[in-house]
Amino acid sequence: xxxxxxxxxxxxxxxxxxxxxxxxxxxxxxxxxxxxxxxxxxxxxxxxxxxxxxxxxxxxxxxxxxxxxxxxxxxxxxxxxxxxxxxxxxxxxxxxxxxxxxxxxxxxxxxxxxxxxxxxxxxxxxxxxxxxxxxxxxxxxxxxxxxxxxxxxxxxxxxxxxxxxxxxxxxxxxxxxxxxxxxxxxxxxxxxxxxxxxxxxxxxxxxxxxxxxxxxxxxxxxxxxxxxxxxxxxxxxxxxxxxxxxxxxxxxxxxxxxxxxxxxxxxxxxxxxxxxxxxxxxxxxxxxxxxxxxxxxxxxxxxxxxxxxxxxxxxxxxxxxxxxxxxxxxxxxxxxxxxxxxxxxxxxxxxxxxxxxxxxxxxxxxxxxxxxxxxxxxxxxxxxxxxxxxxxxxxxxxxxxxxxxxxxxxxxxxxxxxxxxxxxxxxxxxxxxxxxxxxxxxxxxxxxxxxxxxxxx
Numbered sequence: 303x304x305x306x307x308x309x310x311x312x313x314x315x316x317x318x319x320x321x322x323x324x325x326x327x328x329x330x331x332x333x334x335x336x337x338x339x340x341x342x343x344x345x346x347x348x349x350x351x352x353x354x355x356x357x358x359x360x361x362x363x364x365x366x367x368x369x370x371x372x373x374x375x376x377x378x379x380x381x382x383x384x385x386x387x388x389x390x391x392x393x394x395x396x397x398x399x400x401x402x403x404x405x406x407x408x409x410x411x412x413x414x415x416x417x418x419x420x421x422x423x424x425x426x427x428x429x430x431x432x433x434x435x436x437x438x439x440x441x442x443x444x445x446x447x448x449x450x451x452x453x454x455x456x457x458x459x460x461x462x463x464x465x466x467x468x469x470x471x472x473x474x475x476x477x478x479x480x481x482x483x484x485x486x487x488x489x490x491x492x493x494x495x496x497x498x499x500x501x502x503x504x505x506x507x508x509x510x511x512x513x514x515x516x517x518x519x520x521x522x523x524x525x526x527x528x529x530x531x532x533x534x535x536x537x538x539x540x541x542x543x544x545x546x547x548x549x550x551x552x553x554x555x556x557x558x559x560x561x562x563x564x565x566x567x568x569x570x571x572x573x574x575x576x577x578x579x580x581x582x583x584x585x586x587x588x589x590x591x592x593x594x595x596x597x598x599x600x601x602x603x604x605x606x607x608x609x610x611x612x613x614x615x616x617x618x619x620x621x622x623x624x625x626x627x628x629x630x631x632x633x634x635x636x637x638x639x640x641x642x643x644x645x646x647x648x649x650x651x652x653x654x655x656x657x658x659x660x661x662x663x664x665x666x667x668x669x670x671x672x673x674x675x676x677x678x679x680x681x682x683x684x685x686x687x688x689x690x691x692x693x694x695x696x697x698x699x700x701x702x703x704x705x706x707x708x709x710x711x712x713x714x715x716x717x718x719x720x721x722x723x724x725x726x727x728x729x730x731x732x733x734x735x736x737x738x739x740x741x742x743x744x745x746x747x748x749x750x751x752x753x754x755x756x757x758x759x
Contacts, residue, residue, distance in 0.1 A: 305485075306478045313474040318467050325459040332455055336448040337424075341417055343377065344426040344441035351382045352432055352439055355393050377443035379423065385438040387411070392437060400425060400442045410438050422449070484513040488520070500528040552579050605754075608651060610642040610675055610682055617656045618673075621663065628663040633674040642675050642682045645754040646731055654727040657720040658686050658747055665690035665745070681733075681752040689744035698737050 381400060384393040389407050400420055406427060409416050415428035420442075427440040488504055495502050503521045507514040559572050611634060618630040634642070662671035666688035674685040693701060702725040728735045731751055739745040 306475070306482055309478040309481070310471060310474040313478070314467065314471045317470045317474075318463070321463055321466055325463055329452075329456060329459055333452060336445065336452055337417075340424060340443075340445040340448055341426050344424065344443060345428060345439075347377065347380065347443075348382055348384075348426070348428070348439035348441035349430060351393065351395075352384055352430055352437060355384065378446045380441070380443040382442075383440045385440075387436055387438070389438075402427070402440055406440075407438060410440075485516075488513070488517060492520075495524070497531070500524060500531060549583070552576050552583075555579075605645045605647055607643055608646045608648050610644070610684065613648065613652055614655060614659075614673055614675065614684075617652065617659055620656065621660060625660075625663070625669075627669050628660070629668075629670040630659055630663065631670065631672040633672060642677050643753075644682055644751055646751065650727045650730065651751075654724045654749075655684070657724050658749070661720060662686050662688040662690075662745070662747070678750070681750060684749045684751070686747045686749075687744060692741050693737065693739040693745055695739075698739065701737070702735075 380395070382393070382395045383391060383402060385407065386392055389404065400423060402425075406416060406418070410427040410429060415426070417424070417426050419425070422444045423442050424445060425440060425442040427438065430437050430439050484507065491502075491504050503524065504517040506517045506521065555572050555576055559569060562568075564572065611632075614632055618632060621628050621630055659671055659673060663669050667690055671686060671688045674687070676683040676685070702721050725735055728749060728751070733749060733751040735750075736748045737745065738748070
């Protein structure tokens with residue numbers, strides 16, 4: 303069932319239910335009013351007969367019956383019966399349209415009056431004080447005119463309900479269609495958007511109502527998708543290029559060696575060169591796999607209490623073994639009774655720090671990098687500084703994108719994957735990383751990590 307149909311049925315059901323309730327109350331009120339009016343009429347007819355028969359100016363029973371039958375105001379099938387308190391009939395109009403059980407007499411004596419119906423006939427009995435005596439008067443008749451009006455009212459109400467239901471359904475269908483026109487327009491516009499034209503956007507209308515907000519949010523999602531597609535395309539292109547370069551070099555060296563009659567010493571040099579290319583290729587592949595893994599991994603990672611000082615000492619130790627020419631200076635500003643510890647994923651944080659420190663030493667003029675650890679409120683700050691060539695200001699925001707490298711790194715080997723991986727790891731820990739670079743002061747990376755992320759990583 304479509305939304306338009308559901309809205310129409312819901313709207314029609316509510317209106318029809320209210321209409322039926324209103325018509326029912328109106329009919330019930332009219333029925334009560336007719337009954338009260340007719341009951342008063344019956345009471346008046348009974349009192350008139352009792353006064354004429356037993357009042358000061360008495361009529362004979364025969365004359366009263368004659369008047370009851372022939373007066374113009376007589377009711378349809380009217381009959382009047384008068385009893386004394388001993389339940390003996392004092393007067394009866396003689397038409398015998400109804401019988402009065404003794405139980406009804408007892409109720410009138412006890413309660414003063416009583417109304418009931420027999421078929422279409424309506425009977426009203428009541429006690430009446432006539433001089434010093436009391437009598438029981440029962441008047442019966444059929445309210446032909448009142449019932450006819452009531453029946454006509456019922457027909458009009460039913461016909462009106464049916465006609466109104468039809469009108470409400472048609473109006474609801476039209477208005478629901480108009481209300482859903484913006485959604486249909488959005489659907490048609492969405493159908494035209496494909497992977498080849500992600501730059502298309504939905505009409506945002508007045509940007510205030512709910513439909514406009516839906517279009518706005520969808521356009522924002524398209525912006526994110528377009529950016530993701532653009533990054534993915536760039537990533538694949540750069541990754542293909544970076545992977546092709548070492549593979550081409552390896553293939554060329556092996557082919558040359560196969561064609562040439564090299565000595566063992568020359569083969570050893572060639573193998574060493576190939577090994578370096580393979581190591582670079584392996585490092586690039588691992589970096590790409592790490593980035594792809596963090597982009598696709600949605601499961602929470604376990605976090606433990608990590609001591610930054612111990613972690614950085616481990617980074618320093620590994621670099622000194624891999625690259626003896628690199629020198630890492632650790633500076634710890636520690637307040638008493640406060641250790642630079644925080645909850646983090648130790649392996650990921652280690653990867654980020656070793657990439658930052660290795661980059662700092664690699665781009666430093668003397669292969670020296672200084673690392674400063676500070677305890678701050680609700681976290682820690684790690685500052686990594688080198689005195690190499692500065693990064694141009696217009697390139698600082700781009701160096702964290704995959705395969706983007708600053709112009710100061712043209713003569714330095716690398717693939718532009720490490721800083722992208724670092725930024726993703728820091729953001730995964732809900733931290734921040736900033737860069738400052740100047741001609742005379744060198745380059746400084748500042749990493750701020752919270753003591754504990756608001757959500758588990």
